Amino acid sequence: MSSDTQQKIIDGARNCFFKHGFRASNMSLISQYAGFSRVTLHKHFKNKDGVFRAVCNDYQVRCNSDCQVILAQQDSCWQKIEQVITTWSKTAFDEVHDDKVLRELLFEATQVASDIFEDARANLEHMLQGILDEGVTDSQISLQACQLSSLQLAAIIVASTNGIRTNFPREQILQTSQQLIGLYRLATRV
Secondary structure (H helix, E strand, O other), X not given: OOHHHHHHHHHHHHHHHHHHHHHHOOHHHHHHHHOXXXXXXXXXXXXXXXXXXXXXXXXXXXXXXXXXHHHHOOOOHHHHHHHHHXXXXXXXXXXXOOHHHHHHHHHHHHHHOHXXXXXXXXXXXXXXXXXXXHHHHOOOOOOOOOOOOHXXXXXXXXXXXXXXXHHOOHHHXXXXXXXXXXXHHHHOOO
């Protein structure tokens, strides 16, 4: 089976999950949204959990791809970090406007796809560590005043950002994340 078919299934499933939630969605409904038979769906995915995992993974792959573009730019250390954090501050379910559906999808993500999001968090820490190391090498920043390694600071930034995503209303996440980055920028000033 083609990867194009699989991507169309993932896109259709995403629309289905975002509209109906995880519990109300089933393979029959997903097949309607995807425009393929249930047989075709089952050739690509064992069950609804597998489709949901693919939707979550697809988001993470796209997010990572967007970040790779940012990493290739010639911006300063903190400009890159701010852009990466802005990209990662969006959740996989940002387009869901029904709060009940959103809460359900977030819960199911922790149950069905927690490893995908944990890998994404580790990848984000690694990206930020690389940016920070580059900033130190280029004398853009200094980690001496905060007495942290680049890995420690990257882990703190990720943990802080995740805390903001979890505890702040959607409309405040971006601004609060940018304010947080401003504090870290001041702490690493050369």
